[in-house]
Amino acid sequence: MKQVVQNYRSGILRVEEVPAPAIRPGTVLVRTRASVISSGTERLMVSLARMSLLGKARTRPDLVKQVMDKLRTEGFKETWLQATSRLDTPVPLGYTCAGDVIEVGPGVQGVTVGQAVACLGSGYASHAEVVRVPVNLICPVPPGVSYEHAAFVGLGAIALHGVRNARVQLGDRVGVIGLGLLGLLAVQLLKASGARVFGLDVAPGRAALAERLGADRVTSSAGYEAVQEAMAFTDGVGLDAVLIFASTRSSAPVALAGDMARARARIVAVGAVGLDIPRELYYHKELSVIVSRSWGPGIEDPRYERKGVDYPIEYVRWTQQRNMQAFLELVASGKVVLDPLITHRFTIDDAEQAYELITGKKPEPHIAIVLTYPEREAGARRVELQSPPARQLSHSSLRSEPIGVGLIGAGLFAKGTLLPILRRGHRIRLTGVVTTSGVTARHAAERYGFRFCATEMNELLDDPDTHAVIIATRHGDHADLVCRALAAGKHVFVEKPLAINEEQLRVVMEAARQSDRTLMVGFNRRYSPFTRAAKKWLGRESGPLSLVIRVNAGQVPPTSWVVDADEGAGRIIGEVCHFVDLAQYLTGGLVREVAASGMDGYRKAGEDGSRNDTTHITLLMEDGSIATIVYSALGHKAFPRERVEAFRGHGVCVIDNFRGATFTSPTWSTRRRGWNIDRGHAAELQAFFAAVRGDPSGLPTLEEYENTTLTTLAIERALGKKAWVTVGPRDDRPGNGAQVGMSSTVTGTGTVEGA
DSSP states (O other): OEEEEEETTTOOEEEEEOOOOOOOTTEEEEEEEEEEEOHHHHHHHHHHHTSOHHHHHHHOHHHHHHHHHHHHHHOHHHHHHHHHHHHSOEEEOOOEEEEEEEEEOTTOOSOOTTOEEEEEOTTTSOSBSEEEEEGGGEEEOOTTOOHHHHTTHHHHHHHHHHHHHTTOOTTOEEEEEOOSHHHHHHHHHHHHTTOEEEEEOSSHHHHHHHHHTTOSEEEOOOTHHHHHHHHHHTTTSOEEEEEEOOOBSOSHHHHHHHHHEEEEEEEEEOSOBOOOOOHHHHHHHTOEEEEOOTTOTTTTOHHHHTTOOOOOTTTOSOOHHHHHHHHHHHHHHTSSOOGGGEEEEEEGGGHHHHHHHHTTSSOOOOSEEEEEOOSSOOOOOEEEOSOOOSSOOOGGGTTTSOEEEEEEOOSHHIIIIIHHHHHHOSSEEEEEEEOSOHHHHHHHHHHHTOSEEESSTHHHHTOTTOOEEEEOSOGGGHHHHHHHHHHTTOEEEEOSOSOSSHHHHHHHHHHHHHOOSOEEEOOGGGGSHHHHHHHHHHTTSOSOOEEEEEEEOOOOOTTSGGGOTTTTOOHIIIIIHHHHHHHHHHHTSOEEEEEEEEOTTTSOOOTTOOOOSSEEEEEEETTSOEEEEEEESSSOTTSOSEEEEEEETTEEEEEETTTEEEEEOSSOEEEEEOSSOOOSHHHHHHHHHHHHTTOGGGSOOHHHHHHHHHHHHHHHHHTTOSSOEEOSOOOOOTTSOOOOOOOOOOOOOOOOOOO
């Protein structure tokens, strides 16, 4: 299918052929009939992407500081890989469209195939022939409303939410600064609410159009003259509210709004304007300022947008979806007219010409630009980039021939860490990459040399040239994807964790034991050269090991998928597992018992699935060794992330952030230092490919993998308990004091999340 995409690093914008999205629970697939370019928002995005690296840095000094902190602690190589992978990101443009439902996902009620719907949402309602949209970001198109008019729904909802924030009452005199597309919609919405409207835009043509659409008075003047006209319009009192739709870094519109407003009026900033508020003016008038947030309540709430959890109408009257519905009803009733706003139409194939208009490359007056979509087949979920190999290799020939490797999930970790290693790999051939986003799949496939890209996992599992798959998706999908890949006869490398609950673990371990294929979990730190040297050096001493592992993990937002109960399962299961495995490797045994304490009141488990981010954990190993893991979210990124201290007999070994190590004994001391951090990612992939070729000596046993997951689950149960918890499957028989665990199970949705 065709989709408009811009590369954030290079700024190149083009219409690409990408795989159509696959359905997910709680979503619908929509065949797009029309979409509308948001001139202001999309012009800013395109302009930012086309800036030099220095220009981008000037716009986000906060991110530059993060990069500098990482450079000091992680070294140049690691920082460069992570920074460039973030910059080299394809951005799907567009956020408002309309079309017909072609598929309905599990859990969606009240939506039928063939139904006409309007859609909004960045990353969802893009300029693409087929879009996948969560159920709370669509609404039915009323009878009599065309696809073109329904495609304005995202813009209409923004304007409507801005008007609601102004708390307009019948008869209020309201100013609108900036009469572009959003401002012209706001003029009509204000008139529909019974307000008298004063419009201002420096372009006389737009001011005249606002007057034709119902504005009571308009002006193209600025500064003092505009204020005088506003005062004349309000009989010297001043405007009851002013909505700012201008797009400029200057704070002049904010100062102008304050001059035109009456005492105790409301100023609503909808457009991206400077917010240096003149204090004296705003103080003496006691003005209220609101920065309006897009479409309304629900935005950036993953429960609302991704999981379809609606807000009760008795508590939240106007959500994003209800604003969408209200706007389309006003269009259907004729109170909002859209044809006068449409200045240009292009097909999706000619979309690049449309962006020449909004960026000024093709100077021509414009307001609303509509993209239309030709009638053609657009549902293919696989795009071939190279010709298939002349001959297919069997698994028995992999000792001497290249291994066909496919990737499932191409997020930041895969792009910043795994793919650069795979690109340098010897005797491997990259076959296909599968992600939920066709844009991401295409970009990863092109950049790293995969033969095809797809959004459906079966395209990879059914490919005879793919012998091994690397799974780098969100944690909740790991167990199911591992089981399906093993069942398809593929060797599997899966990023940690292997599973997020006991039921998933039971199923995946059963599948692994029944399969003759290799299964490896991405516990990379045991493969670091510093860890290997430490284990060898500690082997000179006898007796149990005393181990302290400190992790300066940093915070993640409470809305992050990492702490979502279903997608990430929290940081203990998703991240602490690394250090449990490290303790296993250094001590040479399994974990027998655990104790743990979280920081009460810092971040407790809640409805968002978050877990304690700052946790002290003690592990008792089978051989009597003891390991302490201090996992803290309270530090700063300028401080090194990890430190390992190991004591055995009279020897001490310290690993400093996997960039250096010190070995000390009663008779001598030595220090080993590297130029860059090496957490073992390259070595672990080498061990995986060696196992695929018949040498599994570098891999942990399945029992170790199982023990690691069971340990993290035991840590979850131990939090808040003043007692040791034995590592092992829960006994749920009545009367034994069993803990309540997570109930997620392995599913077979056939799609990939988190790519």
